[in-house]
Amino acid sequence: MDTPQSPKLEVIIPAYRMHTQSFLNILDGVTEEDAMKRIDGRTNHMIWMAGNFVNVRYAIAHVLDLQEEDPYQDLFYMGKTLDEHFSYPSLNELKSNFHTISPKVYERLLDVKDEQLAEVFQIDMNIPFVREDKLNFIGMCIGRQDYLAGQMALMRRLLNYPGMKYDVDENISY
Template structure:
């Protein structure tokens, strides 16, 4: 396993890599047609969920100093509500973006220092027991990724796909 500069980030590294694997696994075999289906017009579709997941990776990269922007930021930034009249990217396009940004964010996670993680990063949550730092934001991003994978996993079953597998591709090192 890669060794991060920050001791505070050591728990994040395996979780980040597991989320990479989970994202790939949860989308495995989903058709582009099914990825746009909603349940009783009440749920987001898988495209929106996957797009929000990828957007979280771009957001995390930005907080860690990457100078790159999500090409679909206008559709997904801060969990922007699904808009039925918008043209969403395909799953293939989102997966391409995911594989472009994820290794860059992983490298930044390895390079970030404790001092950088302790920097104030105001999220606007206004919760007295949550100190808004870059480290807090990293944790919030991972929590959001967990949530989105769970939502996509549920949609898999509703759309009659088999449950997500937990196989690991050891060639993916981010």
């Protein structure tokens, strides 16, 4: 396993890599048609969830000073509400985007130093027990991806796909 420069990320790194595996396993075999389905018109569809998941990786890139921009930022930034009138990207486009940003963020997570993680990063949540710094923002992003993975895994089952597998592709190093 790769060792981060910051020991503060020793929990984040495995979670990030497991999210990579989970994201791909959740979407495995899901058709484009099914990925656009909503349950009783009340849930987000898997395209929206996957797009928000990828957008969170771009948010981590941003906080780590990577100059990368999500091509679908307008659709997913800050969990923007699903709008059925929008034209959303395909699962294949989102997976491609995911594979573009994810290794760059991973490498940056390995290189970031404690001093950078301690830098103030205003997220304006006004939660008295959460220091608004880069480390806590990254932690919140990991939590968001946990939530989205759970939602997508549930949608997978609701759409009559087998449960997500926990297979690990050792060729994916991010």
